Amino acid sequence: LATNTETLNCHLARFRETGILNLINGETRPAASGATFETLSPVDESVICPVAKGGAEDIDTAAQAAKAAFPAWRDMPALERKKILHRIADLIVERAEEIALCECWDTGQALRFMSKAALRGAENFRFFADKATAARDGQQLQSPTLMNVTTRVPIGPVGVITPWNTPFMLSTWKIAPALAAGCTVVHKPAEFSPLTARILAEIAHEAGLPPGVWNLVNGFGEDAGRALTEHPDIKAIAFVGESKTGSMIMKQGADTLKRVHFELGGKNPVVVFDDADLDRALDAAIFMIYSLNGERCTSSSRLLVQDSIADAFEAKLIERVNSIEVGHPLDPATEVGPLIHKVHFDKVTSYFETAKQDGATIAAGGTRAGGKGWFVRPTLFTHATNDMTIAQEEIFGPVLTAIRFKDEEEALTLANGTQYGLTGYVWTNDLTRALRFTNALEAGMIWVNSENVRHLPTPFGGVKSSGIGRDGGDWSFEFYMEQKHIGFAT
């Protein structure tokens, strides 16, 4: 911990001196208004550094830069773009330790999970870099009088708006395909955790990205974010965040007919049938809600467990939850760090009272941990029913709600019984049941006898209130590009 803290302080020194500034048209700039806000560490509420508080004027300058840079970036040979994107990946790998330490200090995520976040970010760049050369490939369809050619072109300058939970990885996941497609970008990262987005934009410029291709504007959702979604030169918005923010963005973007891609909230079920490998199911259920502080959209926040095994499964779960290590995010032993911010801490802890009022049992946790910082004990609610608030609302913390079911039919009703539909996890050794159940489960992504293991060519996204559109593989290009038809008379 001491070594990590020392290394972190070396990296933070320059931010403490200058603050986090915007990066527009290749230039580091304060907000046009000169305004700043402070980013705080969730560990001890100390000020990390001031951050430029961009607004509509900064967004406009950035959008103009992205518009001006678009034709040259679009027309740059794909092989050249590919090289730059690979160079970004190389530089991310070189600065992986700095990125991981800053991310943990800024977000409260534990280093044991975040140490790989930078490498995953680099992989995102490599994956889309390699796809850049074929992104515009079209097809030729012959009709009686025409030779029909279909091509694909980048949509134009796009806006990317990201949340605070795993900001580095999510930024790369959105921006890499946009650049590979040939779009230029204005990125508005979350106000709670702006550190690594700045490092990432610096890396991109160091890698040789032309000015204006990637612009970074910090600021709050209601002004900088809003201005980005309303800007007429921004052709599409890729957004990751809460469902209710997605709904606002859709309204804000209506006047300029924005194309939107939403990755939103979840209340994802992990369904454990009595014929499953229960030890593996237990490990996965714990990992998917208590890793990354439970601040992860794909977390399995509802445990649906079959009556016949519920007592034994929950008893083991309680034992394991009580032994989870809560502590300083830079301590390699830590499994759960502090929640991002007081606002979020207040939200998560309010559900402890709600659970009691609802009539559920707090079987583990249910309290804050430590006197300072936004630490909570990993929490398990048992004897819950699906109509309770704790079973319906996304808590977005290390909090699991366990609900029992009698049979497959009831499990399916419960699993589908929320507004969300991002992921589902099903544990059974009955293949026929697995096929039947996953076919009827309302979720964009389902894993059977597995935790969430991402494979970049597969589609990522949710149904119902969990999102619109898909990322991954070619799906990312479908969002960032337009199909174009040309018919040649023969």
Ligand code: NAD
């Ligand atoms: P949020 O919706 O509060 O904020 C996300 C971003 O939107 C921030 O940058 C914020 O400044 C901006 N924003 C807020 N209001 C805006 C507005 N009116 N116009 C434009 N931009 C605006 O979300 P959060 O609290 O930062 O993140 C947590 C949420 O993100 C959770 O619901 C979680 O499930 C979701 N999430 C989803 C995925 C996914 O892939 N589905 C991944 C990670 C997080």
